[in-house]
Amino acid sequence: MNSSENQRSRKTLACTAEATAFQKRFGQDLRRRVIDEGEPFAIVQADTPHEIFHAMDIPIITNQWWSAYISAKQLSSRYFDAMVEAGYPANSCKYCSLGLACTLANEPETAPWGGLPTPTVLVARLTCDCIQQVFGQWSQALGSEFFPIEAPAWEDKDPDWFAHSKSDWERVYQPDRIAQMVREMRDLISLLENRTGRKFEEARLHHLMEQINVQEGFIWEAAQAIGAARPCPVSIAEQMPNTMIPQWHRGSDWAVAHARKFRDEVLERIAEGKGAASNEKLRLMWIGAGVWHDPGFYQSMEESLGAVFVWSMYMPFAGPAYIRDIKGKPMEALASRVASMNETLHLPPWMNGWMTAEAARCGIDAAVMLLPPDNRLSQSGTKLTAIALEAAGVPVLMIDADMVDAKIWDHDRMVAMVSGFLAERGLA
Amino acid sequence: MIASIGPLLPLEILEATGRYAGPLLADFDAPTPVARRWLESKFAPWAPCVLERWAAGAYDGIETAVFSRADDTAQRLYYYICELRRRGHIKGPEPVIFDLAQIPRQSSLDRTIAQVRSLADRLGVDDAALGNAIEVSNQGRSTIVEPPVGLNCLLAGTPTPDGRLGDAVRRAGFVPHGVTLEEEWSDPGPQVDLSCSTPVEALGRQLHGRTAGPRSFADPAELMAAKVRAAGASAVVLWRIEEDEAYAWHLPAERRALEELGVPHLVMTRRDWLGRDGAPDEIRKFLEGVKP
Numbered sequence: 092m093n094s095s096e097n098q099r100s101r102k103t104l105a106c107t108a109e110a111t112a113f114q115k116r117f118g119q120d121l122r123r124r125v126i127d128e129g130e131p132f133a134i135v136q137a138d139t140p141h142e143i144f145h146a147m148d149i150p151i152i153t154n155q156w157w158s159a160y161i162s163a164k165q166l167s168s169r170y171f172d173a174m175v176e177a178g179y180p181a182n183s184c185k186y187c188s189l190g191l192a193c194t195l196a197n198e199p200e201t202a203p204w205g206g207l208p209t210p211t212v213l214v215a216r217l218t219c220d221c222i223q224q225v226f227g228q229w230s231q232a233l234g235s236e237f238f239p240i241e242a243p244a245w246e247d248k249d250p251d252w253f254a255h256s257k258s259d260w261e262r263v264y265q266p267d268r269i270a271q272m273v274r275e276m277r278d279l280i281s282l283l284e285n286r287t288g289r290k291f292e293e294a295r296l297h298h299l300m301e302q303i304n305v306q307e308g309f310i311w312e313a314a315q316a317i318g319a320a321r322p323c324p325v326s327i328a329e330q331m332p333n334t335m336i337p338q339w340h341r342g343s344d345w346a347v348a349h350a351r352k353f354r355d356e357v358l359e360r361i362a363e364g365k366g367a368a369s370n371e372k373l374r375l376m377w378i379g380a381g382v383w384h385d386p387g388f389y390q391s392m393e394e395s396l397g398a399v400f401v402w403s404m405y406m407p408f409a410g411p412a413y414i415r416d417i418k419g420k421p422m423e424a425l426a427s428r429v430a431s432m433n434e435t436l437h438l439p440p441w442m443n444g445w446m447t448a449e450a451a452r453c454g455i456d457a458a459v460m461l462l463p464p465d466n467r468l469s470q471s472g473t474k475l476t477a478i479a480l481e482a483a484g485v486p487v488l489m490i491d492a493d494m495v496d497a498k499i500w501d502h503d504r505m506v507a508m509v510s511g512f513l514a515e516r517g518l519a
Numbered sequence: 520m521i522a523s524i525g526p527l528l529p530l531e532i533l534e535a536t537g538r539y540a541g542p543l544l545a546d547f548d549a550p551t552p553v554a555r556r557w558l559e560s561k562f563a564p565w566a567p568c569v570l571e572r573w574a575a576g577a578y579d580g581i582e583t584a585v586f587s588r589a590d591d592t593a594q595r596l597y598y599y600i601c602e603l604r605r606r607g608h609i610k611g612p613e614p615v616i617f618d619l620a621q622i623p624r625q626s627s628l629d630r631t632i633a634q635v636r637s638l639a640d641r642l643g644v645d646d647a648a649l650g651n652a653i654e655v656s657n658q659g660r661s662t663i664v665e666p667p668v669g670l671n672c673l674l675a676g677t678p679t680p681d682g683r684l685g686d687a688v689r690r691a692g693f694v695p696h697g698v699t700l701e702e703e704w705s706d707p708g709p710q711v712d713l714s715c716s717t718p719v720e721a722l723g724r725q726l727h728g729r730t731a732g733p734r735s736f737a738d739p740a741e742l743m744a745a746k747v748r749a750a751g752a753s754a755v756v757l758w759r760i761e762e763d764e765a766y767a768w769h770l771p772a773e774r775r776a777l778e779e780l781g782v783p784h785l786v787m788t789r790r791d792w793l794g795r796d797g798a799p800d801e802i803r804k805f806l807e808g809v810k811p
Contacts, residue, residue, distance in 0.1 A: 220764045221764045474557055
C-alpha cells in the first residue's frame with residue numbers, strides 16, 4: 092500500500108460515532124472477559140449461529156471481525172509474511188486466515204491483546220475448501236477443538252429467494268438442509284454446555300430471535316428509504332458500521348436501540364434533503380467485502396465527481412438474510428438464516444438474482460466489484476452477476492484487490508481506476 | 520448415458536444404472552474463451568475446459584451429469600451450469616449434485632447415507648442392483664497389487680491432466696506413482712463392507728469414511744507417509760498448482776513428514792497445471808540428481 096494508505100472515512104451521523112465507541116468499549120470488555128478473567132469463549136466464522144452463543148452468554152470472537160481488527164492495525168502484511176516463512180504458499184486464501192497467521196506468527200509484543208488465549212471451541216461452516224484447513228490448524232495451534240458445520244448442497248434454486256425468505260423459509264432453504272443444521276446446532280449446544288457449564292434455554296433463543304427481527308426490521312426500513320431517496324442520505328462508509336456493529340451484538344438491547352436510532356437519523360436526513368455528497372450525480376454499488384484497510388475509499392469521489400457509493404451488501408442483506416417469521420420454531424428459523432448466508436452472496440442464481448434486483452431498487456448507475464485474486468469463494472459468482480447487471484443496464488468495473496491484504500491496494504490507483512471507468516462509460 | 524464430475528462419488532450407483540459413461544473430461548490444452556466469460560480465475564483449470572465443451576454441445580448426448588460436493592470447484596461448477604442452463608446460455612445434460620458430508624459426526628454420516636439413497640432412487644437403482652454393483656467393485660478392490668520394485672518416485676499433490684509429468688519421471692529412470700484427474704475421479708476407494716443392513720448404508724459409510732479428497736479430515740502427514748510407503752518411493756515430487764486452495768494448507772505438515780522419512784523430495788507449489796512452466800524439466804533434473 093502506498094503513502095495514501097488508510098484514508099479515514101468522513102462521518103455525518105451521530106450514531107456512527109456511538110457505534111464505533113460502543114464497539115471499542117465492547118472490545119475492551121471482551122478482552123477483560125477472555126484475557127483478564129479467563130472466561131470461556133469461542134472463535135467463530137461470521138456465518139455461524141452466533142445466536143446460540145448469545146443465548147448462552149458465551150463471548151465470541153468473530154474471525155472476520157478479528158481479521159479486520161488486525162488489518163486496521165496495519166499488521167496483515169507482517170503476519171502473512173510469517174505464514175510464508177512457516178512454509179505456506181504466498182497465495183493461500185487471505186480473508187479467513189489472518190487470525191491463524193497472527194497465532195502462528197506468535198509475536199505477543201505486536202499481536203492485538205498480545206494474542207488470543209485458548210478458546211473453548213472454534214466453529215466454522217465448510218463453505219469452501221480451505222476453511223476447514225484454516226480452522227483445523229488454528230484449533231491445533233491454540234490447543235482447542237474445531238467444530239465444523241456442513242454446508243449442504245442447495246438444490247431448490249429460487250432466484251427471487253429474497254422475496255420469500257421471511258415467511259416461506261422452510262421451502263426456500265430446503266427442509267432437509269434446515270434439519271441438518273438444527274441437528275448440528277444441538278450437537279454444538281451439548282458441547283458448549285459440557286465445556287462451560289452454562290445452560291441453553293430455547294425460550295431465551297426465541298426472545299433473542301424476536302429482538303433480532305425488530306433490530307433488522309429497522310435496518311431494512313432504513314435500507315428501503317436509502318434506496319428510494321435522492322440524494323442518498325448516507326454513504327456505505329456509514330451504512331456498514333451502523334449495520335455490522337449492531338449485527339455483531341444482534342438481539343441485545345443496545346443493538347435494537349442503535350438500529351432504531353440509525354433508522355431515525357437516516358429518515359431525518361432524507362426529510363431534510365441532506366445528501367452524503369453535496370451534489371449527487373452518480374449512484375454506485377459496491378460488490379464484495381468491505382475494504383477495511385481504506386474506508387476512506389468509499390467517499391473519495393463524492394465531492395470531485397458527485398459519485399456516491401449508496402449500496403453495499405451489508406445493510407440491505409439485513410432484511411432477507413435475517414428477518415424470519417419464527418412460527419414457534421426458533422431453532423429451525425435460525426438454521427434457515429445460517430444455512431445459506433454464504434451461498435446467497437457468492438453463488439448463482441441467488442447472488443445475481445438479488446443484486447440485480449437491488450440495483451434496480453436503488454437506482455444504481457454503475458457497480459464496482461471486488462475480485463480477490465487468491466480467493467475462489469470471494470470471486471465466486473462475480474462474473475455471472477456482472478453479466479446480469481450489465482444486461483440490466485448497469486456498467487460494472489471489476490477490480491483485482493483483497494479486502495484484508497493491504498499489499499495490493501493503492502488508494503490513489505483505485506480511485507483513478509474507478510474515475511477512469513466512469514468516464515469511459517460516459518457517466519462522469 | 521450418465522457422466523460424473525468430481526471425486527468421491529458413489530460410482531457403484533452409476534455403474535448399476537448400466538448407463539455410466541465415466542468422468543466428464545475434456546481436451547485440457549484447448550483454449551476456453553467462452554467458459555472464461557463465466558468462470559473466475561481460481562476455479563481448478565479443468566473446470567473451464569469442461570464448461571467450454573459443455574457450451575459447445577459436446578455433451579448433448581449425455582442425459583445426466585452427477586457433480587460431487589466433495590470438491591469445491593465441482594460443486595460451484597454445478598451451480599454455474601444450472602444457472603447458465605436456466606438463462607439459456609447452454610444446454611446439455613441435466614446437472615445433479617451428490618451431497619457428500621464428510622465431517623466425522625453422526626449427523627453427517629446420516630446425511631451421506633440419505634444422499635446415497637436419494638441418488639439411487641433418482642437414477643432408478645434398487646438395493647439388489649446396487650448390492651451387485653458393490654460386489655463387482657469389491658472384487659476389483661481385492662486384486663492383489665505386487666509391491667513396487669525398482670526406482671520409484673511418488674508424484675504427489677494435484678492430480679495431473681494426463682501422463683505428462685509421469686513421462687518426465689520415467690525419462691529420469693524412475694517409475695512414477697501418481698494419479699491423473701481421470702484416475703482420481705474414477706477411484707472407488709476402499710472395500711465396501713456389505714455386512715451393513717443395506718447396500719445403501721454400506722456405501723454411505725464407505726464414502727463418509729474416505730480419507731481422500733480436499734474435505735477429508737485425515738491427518739495429511741500420515742497420508743503422505745502412507746503414500747510414500749505404498750509406492751516404495753525413493754524420491755518424492757510434491758507438485759501443486761496455482762488454483763489449489765485446500766491441499767496448500769497441508770504443505771508444512773507434509774514437508775515435515777517427508778523430512779522425517781528422510782526421502783529426497785522436490786516441492787513445487789503454485790505451478791501451471793499444464794506443465795508449461797518447465798516443471799517436467801525440473802522434475803527430471805531433480806530425479807537425475809538423487810538417482811543412486
